[in-house]
Amino acid sequence: xxxxAFFLALAAPLLVGASKPVLxxxxxxxxxxxxxxxxxxxLLLFGAILYPGGRLPSKRADIxxxxxxxxxxxxxxxxxxxxGIWMNADSHRFRSAPSFYxxxxxxxxxxxxxxxxxxxxxLGLDNLQLxxxxxxxxxxxxxxxxxxxxxxxxxxxxxxxxxxVEIAEGVLYRARIDIPSQVPVGTYTAETFxxxxxxxxxxxxxxxxxxxxxFERYVALAARRHSIVYGLAAMIMSLGLGYAAAWAFxxxx
Amino acid sequence: MDIYLPIAGLSxxxxxxxxxxxxxxxxxxxxxxxxxxxxxxLLIFYGIPPTVAVASATTQITxxxxxxxxxxxxxxGVDLKMGGVMIAGGLVGSIVGAMLxxxxxNSGQIDLIIGFLYVLLLGxxxxxxxxxxxxxxxxxxxxxxxxxxxxxxxxxxxxxxxRFYASGLxxxxxxxxxxxxxxxxxxxxLxxxxxxILVxxxxxxxGMAARVVIGTSLIMILAVSAVTTFVHAVTTQSVDIVLAGLxxxxxxxxxxxxxxxTTRLKPDLLRFALAVIILGVALxxxxxxxxxxxxxxxxxxx
Numbered sequence: 001x002x003x004x005a006f007f008l009a010l011a012a013p014l015l016v017g018a019s020k021p022v023l024x025x026x027x028x029x030x031x032x033x034x035x036x037x038x039x040x041x042x043l044l045l046f047g048a049i050l051y052p053g054g055r056l057p058s059k060r061a062d063i064x065x066x067x068x069x070x071x072x073x074x075x076x077x078x079x080x081x082x083x084g085i086w087m088n089a090d091s092h093r094f095r096s097a098p099s100f101y102x103x104x105x106x107x108x109x110x111x112x113x114x115x116x117x118x119x120x121x122x123l124g125l126d127n128l129q130l131x132x133x134x135x136x137x138x139x140x141x142x143x144x145x146x147x148x149x150x151x152x153x154x155x156x157x158x159x160x161x162x163x164x165v166e167i168a169e170g171v172l173y174r175a176r177i178d179i180p181s182q183v184p185v186g187t188y189t190a191e192t193f194x195x196x197x198x199x200x201x202x203x204x205x206x207x208x209x210x211x212x213x214x215f216e217r218y219v220a221l222a223a224r225r226h227s228i229v230y231g232l233a234a235m236i237m238s239l240g241l242g243y244a245a246a247w248a249f250x251x252x253x
Numbered sequence: 254m255d256i257y258l259p260i261a262g263l264s265x266x267x268x269x270x271x272x273x274x275x276x277x278x279x280x281x282x283x284x285x286x287x288x289x290x291x292x293x294x295l296l297i298f299y300g301i302p303p304t305v306a307v308a309s310a311t312t313q314i315t316x317x318x319x320x321x322x323x324x325x326x327x328x329x330g331v332d333l334k335m336g337g338v339m340i341a342g343g344l345v346g347s348i349v350g351a352m353l354x355x356x357x358x359n360s361g362q363i364d365l366i367i368g369f370l371y372v373l374l375l376g377x378x379x380x381x382x383x384x385x386x387x388x389x390x391x392x393x394x395x396x397x398x399x400x401x402x403x404x405x406x407x408x409x410x411x412x413x414x415x416r417f418y419a420s421g422l423x424x425x426x427x428x429x430x431x432x433x434x435x436x437x438x439x440x441x442x443l444x445x446x447x448x449x450i451l452v453x454x455x456x457x458x459x460g461m462a463a464r465v466v467i468g469t470s471l472i473m474i475l476a477v478s479a480v481t482t483f484v485h486a487v488t489t490q491s492v493d494i495v496l497a498g499l500x501x502x503x504x505x506x507x508x509x510x511x512x513x514x515t516t517r518l519k520p521d522l523l524r525f526a527l528a529v530i531i532l533g534v535a536l537x538x539x540x541x542x543x544x545x546x547x548x549x550x551x552x553x554x555x
Contacts, residue, residue, distance in 0.1 A: 038257040039264045075553045077361045085542050088361040088551070147550035182263040212259060219259040223490050231486030234494050235479045238312040238501055242319025245505035249320075 021061055022050040023202040025192040030206070032179065033213040040181045043067060043208070045104075045190055046174035049167075056170045061196035062106045063165045063173045064123055067208075069100030069157075070186035076148050092144040093133035099184045100157050101128065104164025104175040112195045121193060121200060125149050125160055156180040185211050260493035261305045267499055269299075274313060274503025281317045281504070282511020283518075284527045289314050289445035290375060290534060292500065303364065305493050307444035308485035312497040314446040314478040317508045318471045324512070325468030332465045335417045336472045338426045339433035343477035346437025351484050354441055361553065370443055371538045378449050379531035386525035417461075428459060433473060440481045446474040449531070 028044035045065045051057060073095045080089035105112060109124045119127045130148070132141050152158040157180070165175040177190075187207055194202040212220050222230045256267040273295060281288035289310050296306035325331055357363040415426050432454055436447035451470040455461045461469070486492045515523065 034257060036257055037255055037264075039255045072554060075361075077551050077553060079546055079549050079551075081545075085365070086544075086546050087365045091361060144550070148552065151548060151550050151552065181257065184262065216257060216259040219494060223260055223486065223492065223494075227487045227490055230494070231483035231492065234312055234482050234486055234492050234497060235315070237494070237498065238315035238482065239319055239479065241498075241501045241505050242316035242508075243323070245316075245509055246320030246323050249509040 020201050021052065021194060021196065023192060023194045023204050024048045024050060025204040025206065027190050027206045027208060029208070031209045031211070033211065034185065034216055035214055036216060038181055038216075041179045043177045043179060043190065044174060045177065045192060046172070047192065047204075048172050049170070049194060051171075059197075060167070060170045061194050061201065062112050063167060063175075064103060064105035064109060064112065064193045064195060065165060065175045065177070066123065066189075066191045066193070067100070067102045067177045067179075068098050068122075068189050068191070069183060069210075070188070071096040071098050072184070073097075074148075076144050078144065078147065090140075092136060092140065094144075094148065095131040095133065097130050097148065098128065099186070100179070100188065101125065101152075102159040102161075102177045102179075104161040104177060106163075106165040106167055106173070108162035109160075113198055113200070117198070117200065121203075123193070125153070125158055155182070157183065179210070183210065256495065256499070258301075258305075258493050258496050260491060261301050261496060263300065265299065265301070265496075270496065270499040271503040274500040275507035276503075277313070277500075278317055278504035278507025278509075279511040279514070280507075280527075280530070282320075282508035282513075283515050283523060284511075288317060288504075289440075289443070290371070290449070290531070293444035294371070294534065294538070296496075301496070302491070303367070304358075304489055304491040305496070307442075308482070308489060308491040309493045309496045309500065310444040311440060311478045311481045311485065312492070313500045313504045314440075315475060315482065316501045316505045318446065318475040318478070320505070320508055320512070321471045322468065322475050325471060328468070330465050330468035331472055332417060332461070332469045333472075334415075335422075335429055335461070335465070336469045336476075338415075339429045339436075339469070339473045340476045342430035342433025343437035343440075343473055344480055346434035347441050347477055347481045347484055349434075350438035350441030351488050353438070355488070365542075367443060368538055368542050370439070372535050372542065374439075374443075374450065375531050375535035375538070378453070379528050379535055381453070382524055382528035383532060386521055386528055389521040390525060422459065422461060424459065429455075432458070433477070436473065437477050437481070440474075440477050441484065446478055448474055 025045065025047035028046070029041075032041045032043075045067075049061060049063070073093070074097050075091050075093050077088040078090040078092075079086045082089060103109070103124060105123075109118060113123065115127075118124055122128055126149075128149075130145060132145070136144075149158060156178075159178075164177075165173055167173045188210055190206045190208055192204050193200050211217065254267045255264045257264045273292070277288040277291050277295075280291065292310040292313055293306050296310060297303050301309075322331070354363065357366055413425050413427065414423055416423050432451065436451050439445055439447045439450070448470055451473065452466055455466050455470060456463065482492060482497075
């Protein structure tokens with residue numbers, strides 16, 4: 001820690017003296033623990049923009065922050081009405097759909113940056129790299145992509161907030177990202193982009209670990225690793241509770 | 254009060270789940286059915302993933318049937334030999350059902366099959382019960398009383414005959430075994446105990462003595478649902494022990510109150526009420542198949 005501060009002190013004149021603005025980002029928590037009463041969490045992404053020479057330019061830079069969950073391979077199925085009944089009729093595979101994606105920016109992303117750069121940095125829901133499985137017509141692929149985005153937006157797993165970043169005095173920025181309770185566990189990344197003049201001039205990434213802890217972690221691990229013991233425990237619990245109730249009530253009457 | 258379910262992976266209102274368990278337990282105590290046909294759809298409707306709902310609801314069936322078995326056992330209302338034969342069939346059925354579940358899950362048609370089976374079974378059983386109850390209540394006159402033969406022709410033609418003294422039967426064990434097999438498969442696929450199918454089948458198809466029908470069907474449901482919980486825990490790993498605990502807490506207490514309530518109500522009125530509930534669930538399921546669903550797209554994890 002002390003060594004880091006030392007190097008930072010050495011580097012500070014270099015950083016400030018550079019011609020490009022520099023980003024000093026941080027996240028409110030590096031680890032989110034899921035416990036018995038977990039009903040979602042709020043992440044605060046904040047930091048400072050250091051302009052060269054410490055002077056504020058007349059045209060200020062913008063900030064976009066992205067929080068991304070671990071990617072998962074998924075199959076999206078589509079229902080059709082066949083003979084009066086709605087059933088799964090078509091499906092499409094996505095090899096790398098993020099389980100959670102939230103973007104917040106100080107202005108709408110399409111005003112900040114051109115489409116190509118947005119696609120490179122995966123800024124915005126329309127620019128996610130979902131790696132669809134091959135062999136499908138582009139038409140069908142677009143339909144399934146739109147379906148997936150719409151579904152997850154309504155579940156609160158995918159969010160876009162074009163006014164979610166506040167920049168105070170042109171220097172300090174902060175953004176709140178809500179994480180709902182049904183997110184999967186894993187390593188999340190929080191990326192901050194400093195965007196100036198249609199280009200990403202600085203970027204920083206922090207990792208956030210979301211994991212079950214305490215009793216919840218113990219139960220989830222037991223179900224996976226010791227499934228036989230876990231199954232026996234569930235059986236004994238149901239038999240025991242049923243018997244206990246029968247016994248308690250037979251004594252009362 | 255929110256509680257996080259470690260396997261289902263989301264937060265639920267604990268009070269709501271306990272109350273749900275209590276209400277279903279009340280019904281199961283009153284009518285002598287497991288109540289799985291209500292728990293599973295309601296849990297799915299609440300947002301619990303279907304596999305977790307099916308796997309965790311079976312524990313409640315076990316818990317609710319324990320007290321029933323204890324009561325019938327004291328009265329000598331359990332044919333152990335018949336129960337053993339049916340349990341053997343039921344265990345094979347639950348294993349076959351688990352494999353079928355896996356195949357259907359991979360093909361993406363599991364929800365459709367579950368919906369179809371619910372509509373088919375609940376609709377036909379509920380209809381039969383409603384007709385019976387209306388006739389028994391004297392609201393409608395039965396046109397003519399048919400005399401049914403005690404032994405089903407098809408069952409009687411099966412080879413290999415055993416004597417079941419408590420049931421007063423001399424029939425092939427293959428028939429009750431097949432019945433157990435079907436009930437075991439339903440337990441895994443639908444998260445229901447199958448009591449509402451077993452009881453009429455044992456009376457009308459096998460011709461068992463009425464005295465031992467309920468107790469024997471309950472012990473069969475008890476064994477098969479307990480094993481099914483275990484099979485789910487090992488294969489799909491989707492038994493949520495916290496969810497099961499909450500359901501059981503309300504369920505076992507509700508079952509006791511339900512059993513008490515039965516003695517104060519007219520049995521035919523009770524049957525009428527159960528028939529209406531079953532038909533209501535079947536109708537809701539049928540509409541769910543035909544109406545445009547809320548979600549056209551669904552996500553499955555590989």
